[in-house]
Amino acid sequence: MEGGLQLGVPLSPHTVARLVLYLQELVRWNAKVNLSGLTEEADIITKHFLDSLAAFKVLKVGPGLIRPGPGLRVLDVGTGAGFPGLVLKLHDPELAITLLEPSQKKAAFLHHMIGLLGVTGVSVLIIRIEDLTAGQTGPFDLVTTRALKPGLLLAESPRLLAPNGTVLLFRASPLEAVPPGYRLIRQESFTLPFTNDPRTLTLLQLSPGS
Numbered sequence: 001m002e003g004g005l006q007l008g009v010p011l012s013p014h015t016v017a018r019l020v021l022y023l024q025e026l027v028r029w030n031a032k033v034n035l036s037g038l039t040e041e042a043d044i045i046t047k048h049f050l051d052s053l054a055a056f057k058v059l060k061v062g063p064g065l066i067r068p069g070p071g072l073r074v075l076d077v078g079t080g081a082g083f084p085g086l087v088l089k090l091h092d093p094e095l096a097i098t099l100l101e102p103s104q105k106k107a108a109f110l111h112h113m114i115g116l117l118g119v120t121g122v123s124v125l126i127i128r129i130e131d132l133t134a135g136q137t138g139p140f141d142l143v144t145t146r147a148l149k150p151g152l153l154l155a156e157s158p159r160l161l162a163p164n165g166t167v168l169l170f171r172a173s174p175l176e177a178v179p180p181g182y183r184l185i186r187q188e189s190f191t192l193p194f195t196n197d198p199r200t201l202t203l204l205q206l207s208p209g210s
Helices: 002-007 013-030 041-057 085-091 104-117 150-159
Strands: 073-077 096-100 122-125 140-145 161-171 182-191 198-206
Touching: 002 041, 013 041, 013 085, 013 104, 041 085, 041 161, 041 182, 041 198, 073 085, 085 096, 085 104, 085 122, 104 122, 140 150, 150 161, 150 198
Parallel strands: 073 096, 073 140, 096 122, 140 161
Antiparallel strands: 161 198, 182 198
16 A cells, blocks of 8 residues: 555555565466566566556646546557456456457466456457457557557557557657657656656557548
């Protein structure tokens, strides 16, 4: 809970309890299946959980900003062990999350966690973004990734986004130039709690006519 407060994303005791269960299962599975390069609990909490939750620093009410809530359709590309998509779902259960993960082993872990946590409104697709069609579960209000190269995500997102949909990039540093075909909605830099690693969240929207 302290990390959430430092991040500016307060967490309920219920959410914290579910994240603890998530952490325990991730560590247990990671001993047999390579789900994450991080093995220490403290690193996983900061660099996976809190880094994912940071998305709520920009997903707030405001001019041009989307707001987490009922019906918001989120696509998390290359989610791995569920970052950020499953973490976002635990903090805001109203989100409709699609987790895209081509690895069968990682997808098996995601299905296990979804069942164990008892969450609904989450689907797992064992597929690459290049092979995803908008009609499978989209279009999406928000497309994001912590694993995929931004260039590929930005190239594939236009056909998957709903009107006024946005793309959220997790970066180590601010974007120096706005990618062609997009406009910058918001960019916020901060440091991760406990480690002070630099992070920047970049929220983009398709330019009119793109």
